[in-house]
Amino acid sequence: MKKTLISFIGLILFSFNVANAELHLELNKGLRASIPIAIVPFANQQNNLSDPLNIASVVSNDLQNSGHFKVMPVSDMQQQPTQLSTVNFNYWQQSGYDYMVIGQVTPQGNGTDKVNFSLLNSVVGNNNAANQNNAVVLSDSFTVPQSQLRTAAHKISDIIYKNLTGIRGVFSTRIAYVLINRPNNKLPTYYLEVADADGYNPRALVQSNAPLMSPSWSPNGQEIAYVSLANQKASIYIVNVISGQQRLVSDFEGINGAPAWSPDGQQLAIVLSKTGQPKIYLYNLASGTLKQLTSGYSIDTEPDFSPDGQSIVFTSDRGGNPQIYQLNLATNQITRMTFDGDYNARPSYTYNGQNIVVLHRDSEGYNIAIQNVASGGLNVLTANGYDSTPSVAPNGQMIIYANNATVNGSLGLVSADGQVQLTFPVPAGSNLQVLEPAWSPFLG
Amino acid sequence: MFIFQKKYQPSLIIAAAVHFVLFFFLFTVFAFNSSLPYVVKSGNAQQPIVQAVAVNQQQVQRAVQQLQAQQEAQQRSQVAKQQAQAEHLKQMQQQATAAKYAQEQALKNLQQLKANQQKLQAQQQLEQQQAAQRLAALKQQQTQQQQKVAQQKQHLAQLEQQQQTATQNYKLQQQKLAALQQKQQTMATQKNLQSQDAKDLLKQELQQEQSQLNQAKTAYIQGIVNKYNALVIQSIYQNWFIPPNTNPKLSVKLQVNVAQGGAVSNVTVLQTSGDNALDQSAVMAVYKASPLPIPTKNPAVYKQFQQFSITMTPSEISDVG
Numbered sequence: 001m002k003k004t005l006i007s008f009i010g011l012i013l014f015s016f017n018v019a020n021a022e023l024h025l026e027l028n029k030g031l032r033a034s035i036p037i038a039i040v041p042f043a044n045q046q047n048n049l050s051d052p053l054n055i056a057s058v059v060s061n062d063l064q065n066s067g068h069f070k071v072m073p074v075s076d077m078q079q080q081p082t083q084l085s086t087v088n089f090n091y092w093q094q095s096g097y098d099y100m101v102i103g104q105v106t107p108q109g110n111g112t113d114k115v116n117f118s119l120l121n122s123v124v125g126n127n128n129a130a131n132q133n134n135a136v137v138l139s140d141s142f143t144v145p146q147s148q149l150r151t152a153a154h155k156i157s158d159i160i161y162k163n164l165t166g167i168r169g170v171f172s173t174r175i176a177y178v179l180i181n182r183p184n185n186k187l188p189t190y191y192l193e194v195a196d197a198d199g200y201n202p203r204a205l206v207q208s209n210a211p212l213m214s215p216s217w218s219p220n221g222q223e224i225a226y227v228s229l230a231n232q233k234a235s236i237y238i239v240n241v242i243s244g245q246q247r248l249v250s251d252f253e254g255i256n257g258a259p260a261w262s263p264d265g266q267q268l269a270i271v272l273s274k275t276g277q278p279k280i281y282l283y284n285l286a287s288g289t290l291k292q293l294t295s296g297y298s299i300d301t302e303p304d305f306s307p308d309g310q311s312i313v314f315t316s317d318r319g320g321n322p323q324i325y326q327l328n329l330a331t332n333q334i335t336r337m338t339f340d341g342d343y344n345a346r347p348s349y350t351y352n353g354q355n356i357v358v359l360h361r362d363s364e365g366y367n368i369a370i371q372n373v374a375s376g377g378l379n380v381l382t383a384n385g386y387d388s389t390p391s392v393a394p395n396g397q398m399i400i401y402a403n404n405a406t407v408n409g410s411l412g413l414v415s416a417d418g419q420v421q422l423t424f425p426v427p428a429g430s431n432l433q434v435l436e437p438a439w440s441p442f443l444g
Numbered sequence: 445m446f447i448f449q450k451k452y453q454p455s456l457i458i459a460a461a462v463h464f465v466l467f468f469f470l471f472t473v474f475a476f477n478s479s480l481p482y483v484v485k486s487g488n489a490q491q492p493i494v495q496a497v498a499v500n501q502q503q504v505q506r507a508v509q510q511l512q513a514q515q516e517a518q519q520r521s522q523v524a525k526q527q528a529q530a531e532h533l534k535q536m537q538q539q540a541t542a543a544k545y546a547q548e549q550a551l552k553n554l555q556q557l558k559a560n561q562q563k564l565q566a567q568q569q570l571e572q573q574q575a576a577q578r579l580a581a582l583k584q585q586q587t588q589q590q591q592k593v594a595q596q597k598q599h600l601a602q603l604e605q606q607q608q609t610a611t612q613n614y615k616l617q618q619q620k621l622a623a624l625q626q627k628q629q630t631m632a633t634q635k636n637l638q639s640q641d642a643k644d645l646l647k648q649e650l651q652q653e654q655s656q657l658n659q660a661k662t663a664y665i666q667g668i669v670n671k672y673n674a675l676v677i678q679s680i681y682q683n684w685f686i687p688p689n690t691n692p693k694l695s696v697k698l699q700v701n702v703a704q705g706g707a708v709s710n711v712t713v714l715q716t717s718g719d720n721a722l723d724q725s726a727v728m729a730v731y732k733a734s735p736l737p738i739p740t741k742n743p744a745v746y747k748q749f750q751q752f753s754i755t756m757t758p759s760e761i762s763d764v765g
Binding site: 022023024025026028029030031032033034035068098121123124127137163165166168205216332398 | 451603611657669673676677680681682684685686688689690707708709719720721723725726727729730731732734748749751752753755756757759760761763
């Protein structure tokens with residue numbers, strides 16, 4: 001009986017094996033390369049943007065600057081199809097562009113435009129000449145006011161980037177920075193500016209005759225806390241990004257500086273010197289209550305919350321020179337984090353809390369560095385020697401910083417692996433100086 | 445034994461000098477003392493004093509003045525001489541100091557030079573070492589690569605050999621079978637009176653031969669398949685651009701349909717990695733590898749590749765140059 005059963009099972013297994021004798025392969029290695037993509041100019045796009053830049057070039061610029069894409073120059077395109085039916089996939093695959101984007105802009109009257117676009121896989125398209133619909137990776141459309149076609153273009157970039165890299169794009173985020181205008185023989189004017197993530201559409205949110213410093217975005221992206229010396233001393237204000245309304249939040253005796261929002265937006269970590277040396281405090285925005293977090297004779301400043309809200313990193317000279325320390329908010333335990341070099345300051349966490357970005361000084365001067373929290377390994381990313389105030393993009397892929405090598409200063413971008421280095425466009429002028437960039441969280 | 449020791453030398457010299465000086469003084473003082481009373485005696489004895497005083501007062505004064513002048517001149521010249529000597533000494537000292545300083549400076553410079561040279565040498569050595577290390581690492585990489593290539597070649601050669609053996613075996617079996625079939629035919633046509641046993645035996649023999657042939661055929665096909673497996677994997681690898689920040693532990697399983705000639709007709713995800721971008725990159729890699737390097741002549745082998753599955757894991761990522 002037992003024998004029969006076994007042979008029966010054996011028979012089943014055997015027949016199963018025969019029926020599924022399909023070939024199976026294993027591949028466990030691949031290549032690191034930029035994704036080749038062509039953004040074909042959209043139909044009718046020229047009609048709608050007075051700006052010389054059009055939708056396709058905004059998207060091209062976004063993807064190229066991310067460092068993850070190799071974007072085809074428009075001048076190389078011998079064909080510029082705008083409909084799926086007219087795409088010759090063979091040409092695009094032969095040109096080496098695995099992916100392509102086509103689209104159309106259609107005016108809807110009353111000042112709005114409909115924007116359609118499709119992300120196409122030219123390789124699949126070339127292999128499926130019979131059914132070109134197989135080549136469509138995704139399609140989408142939006143109707144937007146004509147003034148916001150640029151916003152629509154950034155949205156398209158976000159969708160493509162997310163689909164092909166698996167990472168959420170930051171093309172629709174914003175950058176805040178401090179702009180100083182120093183006209184000859186006149187007192188300077190300070191502006192808190194907010195611009196798109198590609199530097200376009202800059203506008204002044206706050207204007208003051210007194211210095212403005214340390215902008216910090218609220219987690220929902222609707223407010224910015226900053227420091228103003230308008231009252232002859234450093235005080236902390238909050239400005240609403242949409243309405244421009246300002247309110248004074250911290251005006252204690254001495255310095256009120258370096259505000260940083262808690263991830264829930266309920267509290268600000270701030271620096272007060274009311275007891276002598278600058279120390280870190282927790283300020284509850286709703287109740288106005290204050291809790292001192294650090295004490296002693298050292299200077300403690302530049303706090304930043306971990307993404308889980310469990311701890312705060314800050315700069316302190318308690319060890320003799322400026323280094324980064326971590327404060328566990330539950331246990332109040334303070335641990336030193338940086339040991340590389342005799343100067344590390346201005347810490348901020350990346351979105352996943354796995355790394356901190358710092359300002360690092362060594363024989364090469366002041367540069368931006370990234371440190372792995374778990375391993376403690378520090379990697380210097382820039383080599384300008386005059387860098388300051390790093391701020392990390394909400395997807396952790398890029399860092400914006402101020403480069404003070406010239407009197408006017410400039411804003412630089414560097415990828416988290418140091419491979420991509422770019423200059424962020426800001427209003428230029430011999431009397432203008434740019435400082436202290438701050439990257440917004442994801443918006444909307 | 446009495447031995448001069450070096451540390452007594454200065455004291456001995458001083459003692460000798462003191463003796464000499466004392467002797468000199470003794471001698472000169474004695475001479476002076478002995479002449480003085482002699483001179484006074486002779487002066488007192490002769491010439492009337494008053495007259496001489498009146499007459500010679502002026503002469504004496506002149507003489508005294510002359511003497512004084514002489515003495516003063518002598519003194520002055522002596523002072524001048526001394527001053528000149530002092531000046532000379534001072535100059536000599538200054539020169540000596542300057543020389544010494546120059547020497548020290550030269551020594552210092554030399555030391556500095558030496559130190560710099562040493563530093564330079566150390567740096568050069570370090571650089572050389574680093575260069576050597578880099579070279580060694582590069583060489584090692586190269587050797588590894590060569591080894592890998594050699595291994596792959598060997599593997600391919602093995603497969604080739606296996607295939608050849610299988611082919612030979614297959615052909616042999618085919619020949620045998622043909623011979624057997626012919627034998628059966630001739631026997632059938634001869635319509636000899638045969639015993640049932642002989643017929644059965646022949647049938648059994650034929651069956652056995654057929655199964656052996658089938659085995660040989662399978663091995664033969666398998667040999668070819670193994671060879672082309674490696675080629676297909678290689679061509680997909682060369683087209684797989686892995687998205688940034690991908691978890692190397694994820695894997696995606698695809699089903700690939702291939703048309704005659706190796707063109708990829710369809711790729712479907714059998715088992716997602718959970719990362720859409722990774723899945724998509726894998727699908728793209730297979731399409732880009734089209735047409736796949738598969739055998740087109742042998743229908744039995746093509747049948748194996750007509751539909752196959754592949755599991756792709758980005759555990760090893762190489763940079764594209």
